[in-house]
Each structure stands twice: as structure tokens, then as C-alpha cells.
Amino acid sequence: MALRVVVVDDSGFFRRRIVEILNADIGIEVVGTAANGMEAIEVVKRLDPDVVTMDIEMPVMDGISAVRRIMAESPRPILMFSTLTTEGAKATLDALDAGATDFLPKRFSEMAKDEDSAKILLRRRVRALGRSRVRTGSPVHVESRDRAALSESAPVVTRSPAPPRAPVGTLPLHSLRAVLIGTSTGGPVALQEVLKGLPKSFPLPIVLVQHMPASFTPAFAERLNSLCQIEVKEAASGDVLKPGCALLAPGGLQMVLEGGGQTRIRIEESPLGTIYKPSVDITFNSAVSALKSQVLAVVLTGMGADGREGSRALKGQGAHVWAQDAASSVVFGMPAAVIDAGLADHIYSLKDFGPALVKGFC
Structure with missing residues (x-):
């Protein structure tokens, strides 16, 4: 029908x-x-x-x-x-x-x-x-065979069987250095829900990647900052990751993490052929060398599979990965891709992410 x-x-x-x-x-x-x-x-x-x-x-x-x-x-x-x-x-x-x-x-x-x-x-x-x-509060459920086809501009691909579940993150949460969150469709409301539950004293920096046009991310960062106790700002090259501050990737560009004495942000143009601008995978992959295993990667509601390969790379280093459940996702695409690949250590309802972050780090 x-x-x-x-x-x-x-x-x-x-x-x-x-x-x-x-x-x-x-x-x-x-x-x-x-x-x-x-x-x-x-x-x-x-x-x-x-x-x-x-x-x-x-x-x-x-x-x-x-x-x-x-x-x-x-x-x-x-x-x-x-x-x-x-x-x-x-x-x-x-x-x-x-x-x-x-x-x-x-x-x-x-x-x-x-x-x-x-x-x-x-x-x-x-x-x-x-x-x-x-x-x-209920999702648009996407069957496994349809998920790749529902990416904004990705071709239909044949999915290979999901590999065995990866081992859980190797480091205790309190020893981690950053929280990375990636999302797409349904993400603006989801990010508000998660970040509003964090206290001003939240001890880790947060990196946000939301599929969004360039003209939208400044207004979205301002809105989040006005609603949350933590600081939220649109990221710029040279920004240093600091506790209690969330940096939002600018629309139309890519946000890369650079290690060293302090972890910094570099904003750059997208490689030729990149579908998502910003891309969760690009940011997550950059954290592999910048932060190695000392990361919690969170994949929230969204269409397509952006974030799966970045989560896989981080998981290979022993990082922790959380994903949103089907019942609370607007579109159960991105988190489903992570879950199907056996990469998620924990699967939470949207309302439970904030309390879980507070419990794990505060």
C-alpha cells in the first residue's frame, strides 16, 4: 500500500x-x-x-x-x-x-x-x-534491508551479516577523556534531551556532530547553550576540549580532533565525495589517534549508517560505544547500524542517556 x-x-x-x-x-x-x-x-x-x-x-x-x-x-x-x-x-x-x-x-x-x-x-x-x-515519542522503524537505502544520498548496498559482538569498552568510564555524540534525523530534540540533564560541573568535554546545514548550526548551538547548564558553542579551529563544554560541528564542514598536549579542534573542508557534512565517521575516526580508547562514543537517532565505521574504529581501540534504542528513535537507522554491527556496549532509551552520563562520570 x-x-x-x-x-x-x-x-x-x-x-x-x-x-x-x-x-x-x-x-x-x-x-x-x-x-x-x-x-x-x-x-x-x-x-x-x-x-x-x-x-x-x-x-x-x-x-x-x-x-x-x-x-x-x-x-x-x-x-x-x-x-x-x-x-x-x-x-x-x-x-x-x-x-x-x-x-x-x-x-x-x-x-x-x-x-x-x-x-x-x-x-x-x-x-x-x-x-x-x-x-x-515513538520511532519510525526501519527494517534492516531498507536502512542503507534510506541514507540521504547513498546508493542501495547489500549488507553483509553482522559480525560477532565486539568486546565491551576496556577502560572504566571515570578514566575517559571525552564524550562524542553523533546524530541526524531527530537529533536536535534528542540532543536537547540528553544535554539538558547534565550539570554545569560535568567533568568531560563533549563533541557533537549533527547533520545540519551551515546556516543552522550557529542558531542550534545558541539554543542548546540557552537551554543547558553546560556551555555549548559552535566549534572553530583551535578550540580546546575542556570539561563542561560541548562543541558542535559546523554545518557544511568537517570537525577533526587533534591530539598532543591538549586535544584541539580543526575545522576543514570535506573530502571529495563525502555525503555527510559534517560526518560522524570523520570526527569519530579522528578521535582514534587523538584520544585512542579514552572515549565514549554515542550514536543517536538518524537516517543511514553514519557513525558505524567510526564507532568500529574506536571500538578497536577499546573505547566505549552507546546507542539509542528503537522505541525512542525518530528514525532507527544510525543506531541500528551500530547495534547490528555488534558495536554497542549499552543501548539506552533517549530519556536514560542523561542520567547514565551523570551516573558514569559525576
Whole structure:
């Protein structure tokens, strides 16, 4: 059965364009449209779609207010279309706080390298979010055979059988030097949940990698900093890892850890062909030489498998790896890849990560 989608936008041209793109996929059927948030609420109630695509700025009722109402009355996955501006970033983060599941740039030129790739990405993202109906706090479950195909732009690959479970981290938690956290779809809300539970005196530095556009990460770092007791800032080259401070990888670039007397950050351009900017794997792999086994790597909700190979490399050094469970993941892709590979020492519900970090390190 095809996934049923409602498209919401005040621009008739944009609505028609999205409808045409989605209906070109035999697995997707656009069953209705709406021109503002108030119409969207009524259409969603009447048609009960699997997924809703939503604009932010609309007359009568804006997209954020509509998301809040839909998630309170009849929750389901909602994909926001956002402008890649500072104000657009803040509005999109507000929409995610209100319950939206994911977002994409409204301009196709900002979504992918060409229009055909952008269309494929949009259809793939809708299919991923519609795999199961989302109740408040419940995941979009992704079957093992589908996970690789749901990476934002990765080709379908044949998965080899999962290897035997790797040995648990060799060092006690209190002897570690840093916490590394990687995430994607669902990550902004997940990171808020985890970091808000940490005290100002948290004794380790934290490194954050969230798949996010360049224009969004400054606003996201500011938001986290305002909500958390620990300090949170967007990372810059030369930043030193210090206790009680979380450094967020800038969007569109890569964050690398460098060892020595003090562990420092280097921000660099992405290698040719890199899918994720920033990439969890690149940051995690850099920690192998910079911090060796003295790391806790955490992989949270997200589409695809970014973080698996970096976790594997860290695990080979004896590092600890934690992953989010299926029940609390928005999309159980990235953590599932780590779990399937036998790399996770512990699997936690989202609400349990903060208490587990406090218990392990404070």
C-alpha cells in the first residue's frame, strides 16, 4: 500500500510541484493539500495521512502553530520545508520543538547538487518518515534491508551479516577523556534531551556532530547553550576540549580532533565525495589517534549508517560505544547500524542517556 501524504504550502506553484514529485513514486500517493495551517489541521483530521509536508510561513495559521496542533490532536511524521537563513533556522528549530520530525531546504538548489537528486532525496525522506505512523515519542522503524537505502544520498548496498559482538569498552568510564555524540534525523530534540540533564560541573568535554546545514548550526548551538547548564558553542579551529563544554560541528564542514598536549579542534573542508557534512565517521575516526580508547562514543537517532565505521574504529581501540534504542528513535537507522554491527556496549532509551552520563562520570 502506498504511503499517503498531505502537502501544505500557501504557494499553489510549490504545492503542485511537490505533489508531482511525490506522485512520481509508485510507493507514495498525495491524498490532499492545504494552503495554510488551519486548513492543514482539518485536512489531516479528515484524510489521516501517513506523512505531512509543511511550509513554515503561511497566512491564517503558520506552520509551527499547525505542527503543534496536529501533534497534540493526531500525531504523525511532519517534514518541514525551510529557508536556509538565520531566521529560517530559528523557525525550523521551533518547528522541531513543536513536534516536527525532520526538515529539508525549500529551494531545491540547496537540497542537492541537481534537481533530479533533490527529487530523489525528497521522495526517499518521505518514504523513510512514513515507514510507520509516529505516535508522540515513538520511532519510525526501519527494517534492516531498507536502512542503507534510506541514507540521504547513498546508493542501495547489500549488507553483509553482522559480525560477532565486539568486546565491551576496556577502560572504566571515570578514566575517559571525552564524550562524542553523533546524530541526524531527530537529533536536535534528542540532543536537547540528553544535554539538558547534565550539570554545569560535568567533568568531560563533549563533541557533537549533527547533520545540519551551515546556516543552522550557529542558531542550534545558541539554543542548546540557552537551554543547558553546560556551555555549548559552535566549534572553530583551535578550540580546546575542556570539561563542561560541548562543541558542535559546523554545518557544511568537517570537525577533526587533534591530539598532543591538549586535544584541539580543526575545522576543514570535506573530502571529495563525502555525503555527510559534517560526518560522524570523520570526527569519530579522528578521535582514534587523538584520544585512542579514552572515549565514549554515542550514536543517536538518524537516517543511514553514519557513525558505524567510526564507532568500529574506536571500538578497536577499546573505547566505549552507546546507542539509542528503537522505541525512542525518530528514525532507527544510525543506531541500528551500530547495534547490528555488534558495536554497542549499552543501548539506552533517549530519556536514560542523561542520567547514565551523570551516573558514569559525576
